[in-house]
Amino acid sequence: MSPDYIASQLFNGLASGAFYALLALGLSVIFGTLRIINFAHGAMYMLGAFATYYGALYLHLPFFAALVVAPLVVAVLGMVFERFALHWLHGSDPVYGLLFTFAATLVVVNVMRILAGPMGSPYSIPDALAGATNLGFTQYPTYKLFVIIVSVVVCAVVWWFIERTLLGARIRAATENPVLVRALGVNTRRLVTFTFGAGVALAALAGVLAAPTTNVYPAMGDDIIIYTFAIVVIGGLGSITGSIVMGFVLGVLQALGTVYYPPISTTLIFVIMVVVIALRPSGLFGRAESSR
Amino acid sequence: MNRRLAWLFIAVGIAALVMPKLIYPIVAIDVLCFGLFAVALDLLFGFAGLLSFGQAMFWGGSAYTAAIFVQNFHTDGAVALAAGTLYATVLAALVGTLVVRRAGIYFAMITLAIAQIEYFAAVQLKDLTGGENGLPMDTRGHFLGMNVSNDTTFYFVVLAIAVIAVWLVVRVVNSPFGTVLSAIRQNEMRAIALGYRVNRFKLATFTMAGALSGLAGALYALGNRLAGLEMIDWHTSGAVVMMAILGGTGTIVGPIIGAGIYQILNYTVSKTAIGQETDLVIGLVFGFCVLAFRQGIAGGVLSIPWRKTST
Numbered sequence: 309m310s311p312d313y314i315a316s317q318l319f320n321g322l323a324s325g326a327f328y329a330l331l332a333l334g335l336s337v338i339f340g341t342l343r344i345i346n347f348a349h350g351a352m353y354m355l356g357a358f359a360t361y362y363g364a365l366y367l368h369l370p371f372f373a374a375l376v377v378a379p380l381v382v383a384v385l386g387m388v389f390e391r392f393a394l395h396w397l398h399g400s401d402p403v404y405g406l407l408f409t410f411a412a413t414l415v416v417v418n419v420m421r422i423l424a425g426p427m428g429s430p431y432s433i434p435d436a437l438a439g440a441t442n443l444g445f446t447q448y449p450t451y452k453l454f455v456i457i458v459s460v461v462v463c464a465v466v467w468w469f470i471e472r473t474l475l476g477a478r479i480r481a482a483t484e485n486p487v488l489v490r491a492l493g494v495n496t497r498r499l500v501t502f503t504f505g506a507g508v509a510l511a512a513l514a515g516v517l518a519a520p521t522t523n524v525y526p527a528m529g530d531d532i533i534i535y536t537f538a539i540v541v542i543g544g545l546g547s548i549t550g551s552i553v554m555g556f557v558l559g560v561l562q563a564l565g566t567v568y569y570p571p572i573s574t575t576l577i578f579v580i581m582v583v584v585i586a587l588r589p590s591g592l593f594g595r596a597e598s599s600r
Numbered sequence: 601m602n603r604r605l606a607w608l609f610i611a612v613g614i615a616a617l618v619m620p621k622l623i624y625p626i627v628a629i630d631v632l633c634f635g636l637f638a639v640a641l642d643l644l645f646g647f648a649g650l651l652s653f654g655q656a657m658f659w660g661g662s663a664y665t666a667a668i669f670v671q672n673f674h675t676d677g678a679v680a681l682a683a684g685t686l687y688a689t690v691l692a693a694l695v696g697t698l699v700v701r702r703a704g705i706y707f708a709m710i711t712l713a714i715a716q717i718e719y720f721a722a723v724q725l726k727d728l729t730g731g732e733n734g735l736p737m738d739t740r741g742h743f744l745g746m747n748v749s750n751d752t753t754f755y756f757v758v759l760a761i762a763v764i765a766v767w768l769v770v771r772v773v774n775s776p777f778g779t780v781l782s783a784i785r786q787n788e789m790r791a792i793a794l795g796y797r798v799n800r801f802k803l804a805t806f807t808m809a810g811a812l813s814g815l816a817g818a819l820y821a822l823g824n825r826l827a828g829l830e831m832i833d834w835h836t837s838g839a840v841v842m843m844a845i846l847g848g849t850g851t852i853v854g855p856i857i858g859a860g861i862y863q864i865l866n867y868t869v870s871k872t873a874i875g876q877e878t879d880l881v882i883g884l885v886f887g888f889c890v891l892a893f894r895q896g897i898a899g900g901v902l903s904i905p906w907r908k909t910s911t
Contacts, residue, residue, distance in 0.1 A: 345705045396891055402705050403651050407845070408890045410838055414883030421877050534834065538713040545706065574720040578713045582698065585710060589701055 309567065312446045317563045319443075323452040325559020326459030327514045331536040332543065332551035333463055334510030337470070340483045340546045341503040344394065344405030349536065350529025351416040352508045355382050356515025358420060361431050361524045371434040371520070375458070378516045379509035386508030387501050394504070413529075420526040428525025437520075455517050462513065463552045466506075470548055479503055483546075538581040544594020554592065604902055608853045615860070616759055625751035629823035631863050632758050633816045638843040638855030639769055640812035645841070646849030647773050648805040649785035650700075653708040653837050654715030655813050657695070658688040660832030661718055662814030663821035667735040668728065670822070677743035677822055681761075684818030685811055691718075692810020693803070700802040703788075712834055719832040734828030737821075751823075758819050765815060770852055772808065781805060835879075842886045848896025857897050 331349060338346050346352075359378035363369030369377060389412065397405050433451045440447040470476035482489045482496045490496050515529075522528060539558055543550025558577050566573040584592060619628040637659055644650045662684035669680035699710050722729045729735055740748050748754040772778055784791045784798050792798055821827040830836060839862070847858020865885065869878040889896065895903060 345709065393887075393891070403708065404890050404894070406651075406653075406705050406708055407841070408887055411842075411883045411887035411890060414838075414879040415887065418877040418880035418883065422874070422880070530834075534713055534716050537709045541706070541709055541713065571724050574723070575717050578717045581710070581713050582717075585702070586698055 314564070314567060315443075316446050316448060317567050318560060319448055319452065319456070321560035321563030322456045322556060323559070324562065325556035326455045327518060327532065327555075328536060328539050328559050329463050329552050329555025330459050330510050330514040330517075331532065332539045332555045333466060333548065334507040334514075335536055335540050336507075336543075336546055336548055336551040337466070337510070338504055338507035339540075340548070341479055341500055342390075342394070342405070343402050344397070344409065345402070345537070345545075346504075346507065347406055347409035347533070348389075348412045348416065349409075349508075349511045350533030351413045352382055352386060352511040352529075353515040353518070353532065354420065354526060354529040355385065355416065356512025357431075357519040357524045357528060358424065358515075359512065360516045360519045361429060364431065371437075371516075374516050374519075375513070379512040382512035382515075383505040383509035387505040390501050390504040395500075417526050417530075424524075424526060426526060428523040428528070431519040431524050433520040451520060455521075458513075458517060462510070463555075466510070467548060467552060535577055538577050542577075542581050542584045542591055544591025547591065547593040550591060550593025602902065605851060605853060605898075608851075608857075608898055608901060612853055612856055613763075616762075620752050620755045625755045626823060627863065627867075629751065629755050629758055630820065631860050632755070632762050633820035633823060634840065634843060634859035634863065635856035636762050636765060636816035636819070637813055637840050638847065638859045639766060639852055640809040640816065641840050641844040642849050642852055642855045643769060643773070643805060643812065644809045645844060646851070646855075647778065647781045647785065648802055650703065650802065650806065651705075651708045651841070652711045652806075652809070653834070653841065654695075654711030654713070655809070655840055656832050656834065656836040657711075657715035657718045658692055658810040658813035659817030659820070659836065659840070660722070660827070660829075661691060661817070662688040663817040663827035663831050664722065664729055664735060666818035666821050667737055667827035670739075670741045671735060671737045674741065676745070677741045677748065680741070680822065681815065681818045684821070685814045688814020688817070689807060689811040692807045692814075696803045696806035696810070700799050700806055712837065715832065715834060715837060719829070719834075722829060722832055729827075729829075732829065734826055737825040740822055740825055743822075754823060758823065761815070761819065765812060766852065766856070769808075769812070773852065777801070777804075842882065844896075845894070846886060846889055846896055848898030848900065848902075851896075851898040851902070854896050854898025861897070 331353060335346060335349050338344060356378050359381050360371070360374040363374050363377060394405070394408065397408055437451045437454050439450055441450045441453055470479060478489065478494050479499060482494065482499055486496050518528065539554050540551055542558065543554035558580065561580070562573060562576050565576040616632065619631065637655070641652065641655055644652050665687040666680040666684035669675045669683045670677065695714055699707060699714070702710060723731060740754060742748065743754070743757055746757070748757055773781070780791070780796055780801055784796070784801060788798060817831060843858040843862045844855040845858070846861060847856065848854025862882065865882060866878045869881045870876065874880060893900065
């Protein structure tokens with residue numbers, strides 16, 4: 309195997325890691341504040357892709373506009389869902405949040421199956437990003453490079469926002485002690501809805517980026533959501549840094565694993581998860597307190 | 601046992617006896633198998649408080665094992681059933697040692713992810729599992745020497761096995777073991793403080809539930825003469841969770857009712873304009889249940905004020 313081949317596999321790994329990182333980050337942001345694991349995250353990813361597809365079909369929305377518009381549309385849907393449905397589960401066992409978002413997933417996916425058919429439709433790569441770029445050692449698809457760059461930038465901005473700004477500090481504080489934060493005059497109710505919208509927007513952004521790489525179809529979130537769960541468990545539930553880092557790391561490991569033993573590609577992440585929870589149950593970046 | 605719960609058991613028993621007269625016997629077999637599967641989930645979620653979202657790995661894995669025994673080794677159906685159940689039991693004991701250290705949503709996510717390992721393994725081991733096509737059986741074979749090629753005959757074989765299995769589960773949850781389980785569910789810290797080795801109780805329950813899921817899955821495969829990938833798919837793990845909760849967890853009989861309602865709902869909706877996408881309606885019903893009707897049907901019956909129910 310030539311070093312060039314391995315290097316391009318490395319980039320393929322970063323490209324799939326780009327999707328994992330965005331999805332895992334959104335899941336962690338939501339978990340941090342709502343203490344809910346959003347099973348519908350895969351469905352939101354799928355809706356992001358469909359918003360892009362329908363935007364282009366009916367409104368001639370260009371891809372670069374969809375990168376902003378589609379996540380906003382899905383975020384609004386998500387906030388409505390949080391405000392009028394998920395909110396009622398506040399205070400009950402987080403397991404019911406998982407079950408409720410699971411039910412929502414079934415509804416959304418099957419509505420899309422009725423509207424769009426199960427097979428889905430192709431969405432082409434925008435002209436500006438078509439073709440390949442010379443990386444020095446190899447020609448590499450420009451679009452995949454674009455995906456990696458967008459994901460790295462967005463993850464960095466979200467990380468900075470949560471760890472370094474006042475609103476981010478409030479979100480973190482509301483996670484630790486919502487009662488006290490409310491007593492200090494912060495509207496935690498609105499904060500929760502906003503955070504859910506933001507987390508869902510990240511999933512939708514991943515969906516927009518995925519639209520040109522696969523067919524846009526209703527079940528597209530079905531597999532990737534389980535990988536995302538495994539990644540979040542490996543990184544440590546609720547750890548923002550863990551989600552981003554492990555998203556990229558596992559994308560790369562998966563791609564390199566495929567080089568040496570192709571059948572492992574679909575299961576490697578789950579096998580790593582098993583090893584991690586056997587050795588370090590709270591995840592690589594998790595704190596022991598988040599073990600429940 | 602609660603008297604009203606006993607009446608529910610009797611009602612379900614009568615329904616089980618007449619069911620093959622009312623619907624296709626093969627569908628009746630499906631209802632029984634899913635009922636048993638949902639009871640396994642109840643044992644975990646309703647009694648030990650552990651929500652498994654990967655239970656299809658035992659149901660589907662056992663189905664494949666049984667299908668391989670009947671189709672490739674031409675064994676008796678009972679041997680295939682035992683082999684499938686053994687596979688599920690061993691797998692559950694292994695997976696259990698890993699997962700019982702976690703609880704809540706963590707437990708659900710981990711079981712879900714581990715089940716995907718078996719799913720993708722089954723996709724890739726085409727020679728053994730038939731890949732996308734699944735593993736059809738030419739014949740059901742004999743069962744303990746009996747000819748069970750007739751669906752109604754096999755239904756009553758399944759019913760006999762299901763009655764014994766459910767009776768065993770009822771015995772378990774009403775034993776001192778079951779009492780410790782409910783102590784753990786209600787206050788794990790206190791159970792630990794009282795000196796119970798909580799994880800051992802959870803592991804034992806997880807293994808039993810795995811065995812029961814495997815038993816149900818192998819019976820389902822024998823009934824349909826097919827083991828398929830969708831039996832390991834996470835949608836199946838989700839479906840059995842929905843059946844158990846719709847029917848009412850913590851009651852054993854409720855999940856059996858839930859499995860029946862689920863099949864009826866599935867069938868009825870598929871005849872409407874919605875067609876194949878029955879999960880749309882099931883998702884709506886289940887979502888409502890999670891929001892406002894968590895005790896499920898059996899729980900609802902048990903909580904109706906006493907006087908109103910007596911006639």
